[in-house]
Structure formats: C-alpha cells, structure tokens
Amino acid sequence: MTSADYLAKLGGGDLDVLTNTVPSARNRFAQMGLVLIATASVAGISMYFALHDAVRVHWLPAMLVAACWMLLILNLDRVLIVSMAGVTSLPRLLMLALPRLALACLIGAVVSTPLTLRLFESDIDFVLGQTNAAASISNKETVANSPQQKTVDDLNSSLLEQRNILEGVVPLKTGSAEVKAIQRELTRLQERLPGVQHASEQADILVQCEGYGGGREDLDDPSRCAAKPGFNGNYDRYEAEAEVAAKALADLKDEITRVQSDLSGAEGSQRAASEVQLAALQEDAPAKIDKLEDQLAVAEANLETFTIGLANEAEGNRGLLARLRALSEVTETDPLLDLAHKLLWALFAAIELLPILVKILSSIGPRSAYDEAVALRDLGIIDTARMRRAANNRVEQDKVDVMVEAEKNMRGHEIVLAKEANVKVADAMRTVMDSSLTEWQKQVVANISVPGRQP
Incomplete structure (x- = not known):
C-alpha cells in the first residue's frame, strides 16, 4: 500500500473502489487526508504550547500528550468527514453539517486559545509582571497586618x-x-x-x-x-x-x-x-x-x-487561567491588539473547520463517479444479502418440511407396531386362557373319578 493509498483511506476513501472502479478520485481523498493531518498537527502544537508554557509541564510528557491529542483530533475530524459521505441533498447536508460545524467550532476555540497565548506571550508576561508586583506589595501589607x-x-x-x-x-x-x-x-x-x-x-x-x-x-x-x-x-x-x-x-x-x-x-x-x-x-x-x-x-x-x-x-500565578485573564486585560486596553487577537482566533478556528467546509463544498451538486460506484456497490451488497437471506429461508423451510414428514412417518410406524403388538397380546392371552381351562378340566375329571372326594 502506497502513501497515497494511506492518505486516501485517511480522507474517507474506499480503497477497493478507488483501485478497481474510480482510480481518478484517489487524489481528492489523498488531499482530504492531508487536510486532516494539517488540522490535527495544529491541534497537537496548540496542546504542546498549552502544557509547556501555561501549565509548565516538562517538554517530553507535554510532547507525548500533544501527540495523543493530535491523534484524537485526527480521529474526530475523520469521523465527521466519513459520517457525511454520500449525502448530496443540500437541506439534508446542512442538517447533518450543523452539529458537526458546532463541534468543529468548539474544537477550533479550544485549539486556537493556546496558540494565541503563545503569540501574545510578551504582552501577557508584561501584564503578569505588573499583576505579580502589585500582589507582592499587597502581600507585604497583608503580612504586616497578619495575626502572625x-x-x-x-x-x-x-x-x-x-x-x-x-x-x-x-x-x-x-x-x-x-x-x-x-x-x-x-x-x-x-x-x-x-x-x-x-x-x-x-x-x-x-x-x-x-x-x-x-x-x-x-x-x-x-x-x-x-x-x-x-x-x-x-x-x-x-x-x-x-x-x-x-x-x-x-x-x-x-x-x-x-x-x-x-x-x-x-x-x-x-x-x-x-x-x-x-x-x-x-x-x-x-x-x-x-x-x-x-x-x-x-x-x-x-x-x-x-x-x-x-x-x-x-x-505561581502564571497558569493558564492567569494568562487568559491577562490576555483579556490586554485586549480591553488596546483595540489594535484586540483586533489581532480576534483575527488570530478566527484563523485557527477556520483551520479546524477546514475539513468540514471542504467536505460540504465537495458534496454540493450531482454525485461524482466515486459516489455512484460506492452506491452501486452498496446496492449490490444489499441485494446479495437479500438473496442469501431468501436462500437461507428456503433451506430452513425445507429442513422443517423434512422434519415434519419424518415425524409423520414415525407416528405411522408406531401405530402399525402398536396394532401388531395388540394382536400378539390377544393371542398370548387366548393361549394362556385355553391352557388354564384345560388344566382345570383335568383336575375336575380327576376329582370325579375318586370315590367320596368332592370336586
């Protein structure tokens, strides 16, 4: 499997259809795979900055967590793309796209924030320095007036x-x-x-x-x-x-x-x-x-x-929350910085929305040859499954008929055997009765032949 095949599969393409039916669509899905990798990479870099700069995590565990976050975002984006495959109706496409766009916006906001904090790091550090200096003066007064x-x-x-x-x-x-x-x-x-x-x-x-x-x-x-x-x-x-x-x-x-x-x-x-x-x-x-x-x-x-x-x-008041608060203070006092912050947020959010937007735009209009091939293959799979189900039903019905016929035959033989057994029992009983009567007759005759003996 080539790298283009991996990218096409990552972009939501079916390698069987792309290889045997519509090979010309391979590049489109490979490009979608590259888009997914790009957005996931931005998310991974953002997570690294959030952990290393704001939370002060060592670079090695921060990099490992960032890699896991990148894989998670890659999987989520791929699920969003694959779940919209084969939809060409604009109303239905919009209904399917709205919740996915909302999720993509949320992911974009989460991903863009650490990158924005990184780009405005010097301004944020300046505000944090002023805040900490004021806190130091306040701490001296607190210590001087403390019970200790x-x-x-x-x-x-x-x-x-x-x-x-x-x-x-x-x-x-x-x-x-x-x-x-x-x-x-x-x-x-x-x-x-x-x-x-x-x-x-x-x-x-x-x-x-x-x-x-x-x-x-x-x-x-x-x-x-x-x-x-x-x-x-x-x-x-x-x-x-x-x-x-x-x-x-x-x-x-x-x-x-x-x-x-x-x-x-x-x-x-x-x-x-x-x-x-x-x-x-x-x-x-x-x-x-x-x-x-x-x-x-x-x-x-x-x-x-x-x-x-x-x-x-x-x-220690330099964590993520303190940096977000400092960024808010900076943007409130500087309109130009506020505009730059909003533009950067929009840029990174748009990067996260890019796979969904590309999928929506590519799905508008008539079906492509790839979509038709996938639909025909799916119909063939459905027809095959239906025929197999019908054949299996017939086989099962034949098995039931054989079992019923065998059961009927067994019941007929049982009746014949029962009748023959009854005849034999009757003959045996008749023989026993005849033998008993003959024996009794002999005893009666013997009693009569002996004088003075009562029968």
Whole structure:
C-alpha cells in the first residue's frame, strides 16, 4: 500500500473502489487526508504550547500528550468527514453539517486559545509582571497586618520587657489613671502652643510693620498694617495686643513646664513603687525569657511559612487561567491588539473547520463517479444479502418440511407396531386362557373319578 493509498483511506476513501472502479478520485481523498493531518498537527502544537508554557509541564510528557491529542483530533475530524459521505441533498447536508460545524467550532476555540497565548506571550508576561508586583506589595501589607506578625511583635515586646527587668530596668506602668490624666493635659497644652506662639509672632510683626514699615509680607492679614508707618493710635493698640499675646505665650509655656514636672513626678512615684517588686520580677525573668524565646521561634516560623506561601502564590500565578485573564486585560486596553487577537482566533478556528467546509463544498451538486460506484456497490451488497437471506429461508423451510414428514412417518410406524403388538397380546392371552381351562378340566375329571372326594 502506497502513501497515497494511506492518505486516501485517511480522507474517507474506499480503497477497493478507488483501485478497481474510480482510480481518478484517489487524489481528492489523498488531499482530504492531508487536510486532516494539517488540522490535527495544529491541534497537537496548540496542546504542546498549552502544557509547556501555561501549565509548565516538562517538554517530553507535554510532547507525548500533544501527540495523543493530535491523534484524537485526527480521529474526530475523520469521523465527521466519513459520517457525511454520500449525502448530496443540500437541506439534508446542512442538517447533518450543523452539529458537526458546532463541534468543529468548539474544537477550533479550544485549539486556537493556546496558540494565541503563545503569540501574545510578551504582552501577557508584561501584564503578569505588573499583576505579580502589585500582589507582592499587597502581600507585604497583608503580612504586616497578619495575626502572625502581631503575635511576633507582641512576643518581641514581652521579651524586651523581661530582658529590661533582668537588667534592672523597672517597667513603667503608664496605664494608671493619674499618669494618663497628666498626659492628656500635657497633650492638650502642647496642641495649643503652636497657635498661641503664632499669634504672638503675628502681634510682634504687626507692631514692627505699623511703627517701622517692615514685615508686611509675613502678616496673615497685611491690610491691618497702615500703608504709611508711624506711631499713631493703632501702634499703641497693636503694642498692647502684642504684650497680651506674649504674656499668654509665657503663661502657656510655664503651664507646660509645670505639667511636665507633674508628669515626671507621677512617673517617678510609679517607678519607685515598681522597684519594690523588681527582685521578684528578676527572679521570674529567666524562665519567662526562655518560654518567650521558644514561643517567638514558633511564631517566626509560622510567619515565615505564611510569607513564603504568599510569595509562592504570587509567583505561581502564571497558569493558564492567569494568562487568559491577562490576555483579556490586554485586549480591553488596546483595540489594535484586540483586533489581532480576534483575527488570530478566527484563523485557527477556520483551520479546524477546514475539513468540514471542504467536505460540504465537495458534496454540493450531482454525485461524482466515486459516489455512484460506492452506491452501486452498496446496492449490490444489499441485494446479495437479500438473496442469501431468501436462500437461507428456503433451506430452513425445507429442513422443517423434512422434519415434519419424518415425524409423520414415525407416528405411522408406531401405530402399525402398536396394532401388531395388540394382536400378539390377544393371542398370548387366548393361549394362556385355553391352557388354564384345560388344566382345570383335568383336575375336575380327576376329582370325579375318586370315590367320596368332592370336586
């Protein structure tokens, strides 16, 4: 068998008809076989790219799976082609072709997607890089706000406190009501200080501007300063306001100093009270430090595992689904790229549809010589089968007739034999009866001949 014969058989041709009846149709079916091989090869290449690039499978198993996929697509396409053989009626051809076209479109979409991803690989990698970079930043924030990080921070704080205790530093109990009240008062005064200080500075600048004409550009409201400097009535008023502002600033600073002194005293009192317990705390500190260090080691290991998991998740987000999502994002932002994507998809889908379309176009019109030869051969096969069936029916009927006749003959012989047996039985019974009567007669005669003996 030549390579052309293999291709013709693959394309749906009958080698017996092509060899003996219509050899001129061999090239048409061989070309159809080449079309099937081409579409299956495109499907195999697409599967290889999908496995090797998107799923990250090693090239050898990816190639083996791609070869199996190519054979599967080749078989499916051949089934679609062969199932449409011999149909020339356009309505019936369309009815048969529609589900096959739908299946071919589905196969085309599946096959074209990995090839499209391969062709737009650089754009997709760029989008994936941006996505992974954003995910990395988000992961850092997630780690910083995670319960694992909070546990590590709390353990470090507790460990530092115990080490300070061991070194003689008394932990300050800043949570007491007195210290908190003083701290709130100090915070309130310190928040007022910038405003009061600014008001005092503005009052001094206004006095300088009103009396000597300098510093107008530093005033919040330059209109308050006269255009012509001088020691008029406004100057005296501004000078009095400056003295009031300076006194308010000095009083506020004195108040802040006093509150700071009170806070230092309150903290000192707390520290003095805490020093009483320092010996007991130092005695327990080594055991607590060992326990905290063990807990910290476990917490840091958990934090590292959590961080590595997030990093691996971000780095591994390069699979098929991520690439499809990236391709969608790229095409949404770039109309030209979207058009190229659609054209490529249409191209690969058309390649997959090519065998069905060629079969439909070649089936439209009158039957070819090959179709007529196949139809006549099929009719001959049907007629032969019918004649064989009729002959077999006659043979079987003859067998039944012979069996019936034999059964009838057997029944006739059985009747004759039964009659003869009945005659013989009757003769035998008659002989037995005659013999019995003769014997009885003899006994009666013998009894009568002996005197005094009763018969």
